[in-house]
Every structure is written in structure tokens, then in C-alpha cells.
Amino acid sequence: MTRRHSNGTDDDAMEALRGCGVSQQQRRRLQWLSRTFGPLAPWSDGVSPRGGRTIVVIDPPTGAGAERLYRSLTTHDAVVIPFGENPAFDFLKSKLTEFGTVGASAEGPHELWWGGLAWRLPSLTLPTDALHVVSCHPNTLGDLHIYHLRRSLQRLGLPFALEPIDTRHRGVVSAAEKASFIRRMWQRQAEPLLFVDPDVILQAAPTLPLLVDCDFSVHKWNGWEMSARTLYFGRSRAAEMMLTTWHEIASSYPDVWDGYLIDQTWSLVSSQLPLDTVWLPRSYHAVAGETGARNAAIVHNLTPTTADLGPDAGFAEMVRSARRAGRAGARDPLLVIDSNQPSKTAVTVILSGAEASDARITAASIEALTQAFTRDHGGFSRLELSLCPWPQDARLAREAALLAANRVVEVTPGQHLPPNLFRAIAASDAARLPTNIARGR
Incomplete structure (x- = not known):
């Protein structure tokens, strides 16, 4: 009979993880997963399908094994891969929805990857002032540009700061200007920050990053292209390093596409400390008029065509290689x-x-x-x-x-x-x- 600890984890999984070099931050994420989805359970072909588990996959399954694991999952389960940097797990990852990663460090030199079938978290009521929403726009556009965003935030009762800023190019906020604004807001406010572009509407309180309690959160177009239109920064040292590094890189290359710069920043920071990242679902980056936008938390005023799902078409292909299965x-x-x-x-x-x-x-x-x-x-x-x-x-x-x-x-x-x-x-x-x-x- 398997014995379970008081925090919900089981001895077999913790014994297996003991040799996986997990850092303290990665262990905290594992404990959160065990409380949220269910006890840690080491994967084997003999594990019976049932909901409410955090399945730990230490050895890469075969194609048939990955299929059996996939078919055994429910939306109440999570899958954790302690060696997420290894390409041997790519096939299994491709069958699942990426939820998040915790980066490598000297203490834990591996990338902890976690995912599942679909985002499903408990419905918890959070204080309306637990998150501060911020946005900026060129001062040449005027307040009418943020009318719908302001009204949606007022309707939800969320604290916010929407400010016009001076920009180098008329009508356009560069990556450096955006990073500088968010950094200034982060230093001014005591709460975690959610940045959104000014042409969005919030239809529900964006509580996912708060519920998960991560350092940084972003949405990835097409599964890998990071979007700087919706960004979350927590109040941790790792979040501050992410924001500071992004500001430094963007200031050095002010005219480079902001999605590429946030991608490079994430890669750099997550290789130096266990950056706890959550990949925001499409409901946080829905496009107005597309299927599902009606029930999304954040809707962006973008043209719902495939051409608009990616970065600047003129950006060099050689530096746009995909993050393969969420790894560097x-x-x-x-x-x-x-x-x-x-x-x-x-x-x-x-x-x-x-x-x-x-x-x-x-x-x-x-x-x-x-x-x-x-x-x-x-x-x-x-x-x-x-x-x-x-x-x-x-x-x-x-x-x-x-x-x-x-x-x-x-x-x-x-x-x-x-x-x-x-x-x-x-x-x-x-x-x-x-x-x-x-x-x-």
C-alpha cells in the first residue's frame, strides 16, 4: 500500500524525484500541483485511468506508451516531466497542452515541464485588488484609443493604470518603451502586474496567473512565438530579473520585434535561475470575432486570419526558430x-x-x-x-x-x-x- 505525506504527495513519487535534481522552486511547484490536481504518481503502464493525479514521467515513453498515457488522462490530471529539456519527451509533450515550466539552476540543473489536457483550475474568489492591470499607448492617439479597455476594467472592478507615453515613432510603442513603462509600474505598485495592449477588452477577471502563483506568464502564438500583448509579472526576484533583463535587451535593440526580445529574455533568465513560467491559454489571447472569443477572458482587436498569428513577416527567419516542445x-x-x-x-x-x-x-x-x-x-x-x-x-x-x-x-x-x-x-x-x-x- 502506498503511503502519502500530509502535503498530498506519495512516497513512491517523491523517492523517484529525489534523484532528479529538482530545485527548491521546482519542489514548490510540485507541491502546488499535488494540492491542485492530486497526489504525485510515478507513471507506469500499469497505472489505472482515474482523475485527480499529478503523473510524474521520468523515463520517456515509447509511442505506444505515450498514447496509453494520453488516453488515461482526464482534465483533472496534470503531467510532470522533471527532465523537460530532453528531446526524448517531445512526442509526449506534443500530445498535451503546455501549462508551464520551471527553469534550470545550479541547484536543479533541469527544466521542470508540466501540462495536461486542458486548463482546469478550481474556482477561487480572489480579492479584486490582488492584481494591477496596466497599459500604455502613444500620447498622439489620445484617450479614445483606450475607451473600451477602461470601461471593461471598470466593469470588473479591477485596479488599473492606463497612461499615454512619449514614443520615438508616431502611433507605435516600441519594445524598449513598453518594457520601460512596465518596469516603472512594477516599481510603483505593490501588487503583481498584468500588462495588456490598449486595444483589448477584458471580459472576465484574469486570475489564472494569480491562482498558479508564478513569476512570469505569457501567451505563445502557434505554440511557440511569444506575444508581448499580454504579460504577467509576479512580485518575486525572478520576475524582477525577467523584467529588468527585458528592459536592458530592448533598450539595446529598440527597433527589434518585441516578441523576439521577450523570447530571448525568457531563454536567458530561465537558464540562470528557476524562473516559474505559466503559458497563458488562448482564452487570454483571443481574437475578436473568432470562435471562443465570447467566453474568453481577454479579447484582442486583431484580424482573425492566419497571417496575423505570427511575428513581423519581414523578421529574419534564421532567428525565428521554434522553441521545440517548450525547451531551449x-x-x-x-x-x-x-x-x-x-x-x-x-x-x-x-x-x-x-x-x-x-x-x-x-x-x-x-x-x-x-x-x-x-x-x-x-x-x-x-x-x-x-x-x-x-x-x-x-x-x-x-x-x-x-x-x-x-x-x-x-x-x-x-x-x-x-x-x-x-x-x-x-x-x-x-x-x-x-x-x-x-x-x-
Whole structure:
């Protein structure tokens, strides 16, 4: 008989998770899932279909196994993948709706992924002042531009701040201007913020991010293209870092499409700390006139055509690669760890060949590399760890690392790694230098 803890989790699942390198933030998300959907239950083909479970999938199922798991689910279930960065789980993810992720960190060097059949949360009444809605518009457009948004917020009794701002281009708010406005509002208000573009209408209180209690929330068009039209920022340090980093990147590239910049910010921040992200459902990004808009929480004044579902058509294809199944691509490291070394020398470790390796072996190699760097950084200021399942991924990661003047090391899952790995790498580099340089003369 399975024994359950007082917090609703069961011993079998927690014992399995004990070896998965989950961080404290990821453990908090697991505890929330167990309270919301049901006790943690490790997946096996013998698990009987019933509602109210949080199913933990540690080993990637076969195609038939993924189908059996999918058919056993109800809308009262959630599925958790502790090794969400591994492409071996992509097929299972493709059958489910993405709910959220919790990023990697030195404490927990894996991406925790969770999803299910469809969003279904308990109906809880939250205070109307628990969330502050903000929006900005070019001062050249006037208040008539936000008339419908203002009326909808007043009708729902939600606190809000709608402000005109100066813009570089007439009638257009750039990513840098939007990020600067949201950051200013975040510093001014004490509540979590929900930013919406001014041409939207709220038909219901947008309580989902509050119920989930996440750091950051955004909607993804077509399953991967992040939209900056609806953004949620909680009151955590991770949320502040997300907002600050977005502002810095957008200020450096003020004319770049805002969806791309928020995507790059998310990738950077979620590789450095366990950013708790919720992917907003389509009901938070409905298009006026489309099926389902009548019952949506937020309706956007967009043309309901396929052409309008994506980014600027003129934006370069080479930097618009999809986030495959909610995980970072080869150009983006899975994990970034800074050391206390004042030098500017960084090391990129490419973990290649994961497509032919057992998921647990790959996970163990990620943990071994992380532990080796935190134990002895060897004089490197930063570790950038990239998971590259295929040769093309490894090539892209290698080229990106060399452009950044990083030292590049490639290892394979299961390869023996000495505890002083990074010290040895630094020593080998010094041995290849001319004698007078190696000795610091």
C-alpha cells in the first residue's frame, strides 16, 4: 500500500524525484500541483485511468506508451516531466497542452515541464485588488484609443493604470518603451502586474496567473512565438530579473520585434535561475470575432486570419526558430552558472549525442557537469551548458560559443568526468600558450 505525506504527495513519487535534481522552486511547484490536481504518481503502464493525479514521467515513453498515457488522462490530471529539456519527451509533450515550466539552476540543473489536457483550475474568489492591470499607448492617439479597455476594467472592478507615453515613432510603442513603462509600474505598485495592449477588452477577471502563483506568464502564438500583448509579472526576484533583463535587451535593440526580445529574455533568465513560467491559454489571447472569443477572458482587436498569428513577416527567419516542445534550442544554453572569478573567460560545454542516450544518463551528466563547476570553476567566470541532441545542434552551439570567445568543450552522456574537470581544461589551455604568457610574464 502506498503511503502519502500530509502535503498530498506519495512516497513512491517523491523517492523517484529525489534523484532528479529538482530545485527548491521546482519542489514548490510540485507541491502546488499535488494540492491542485492530486497526489504525485510515478507513471507506469500499469497505472489505472482515474482523475485527480499529478503523473510524474521520468523515463520517456515509447509511442505506444505515450498514447496509453494520453488516453488515461482526464482534465483533472496534470503531467510532470522533471527532465523537460530532453528531446526524448517531445512526442509526449506534443500530445498535451503546455501549462508551464520551471527553469534550470545550479541547484536543479533541469527544466521542470508540466501540462495536461486542458486548463482546469478550481474556482477561487480572489480579492479584486490582488492584481494591477496596466497599459500604455502613444500620447498622439489620445484617450479614445483606450475607451473600451477602461470601461471593461471598470466593469470588473479591477485596479488599473492606463497612461499615454512619449514614443520615438508616431502611433507605435516600441519594445524598449513598453518594457520601460512596465518596469516603472512594477516599481510603483505593490501588487503583481498584468500588462495588456490598449486595444483589448477584458471580459472576465484574469486570475489564472494569480491562482498558479508564478513569476512570469505569457501567451505563445502557434505554440511557440511569444506575444508581448499580454504579460504577467509576479512580485518575486525572478520576475524582477525577467523584467529588468527585458528592459536592458530592448533598450539595446529598440527597433527589434518585441516578441523576439521577450523570447530571448525568457531563454536567458530561465537558464540562470528557476524562473516559474505559466503559458497563458488562448482564452487570454483571443481574437475578436473568432470562435471562443465570447467566453474568453481577454479579447484582442486583431484580424482573425492566419497571417496575423505570427511575428513581423519581414523578421529574419534564421532567428525565428521554434522553441521545440517548450525547451531551449541549440543556440540557447540550457544552463548558465556564474562563478566568483573576476576574469572574463567563459567555458561552453556541449553535451552532444543525447538522442542516442538514456534520459537518466543524460540527466546524470548534466548534474555531474554542474557539480564539477560549482565545486571548482578552474578560473572560468561562467559555465554555459548546451544540450545538443543532434550534430546540427552541436555545430550551432559551437559557432555561437566561438563568436562569444568562449572556451568550447564537447562531451557525451555517460562520459567519465573528473572532479577537477574545469581546472584540467584551464591547465591544458595554459600548456598550449607560449611559456612567457603561460607564466604571466
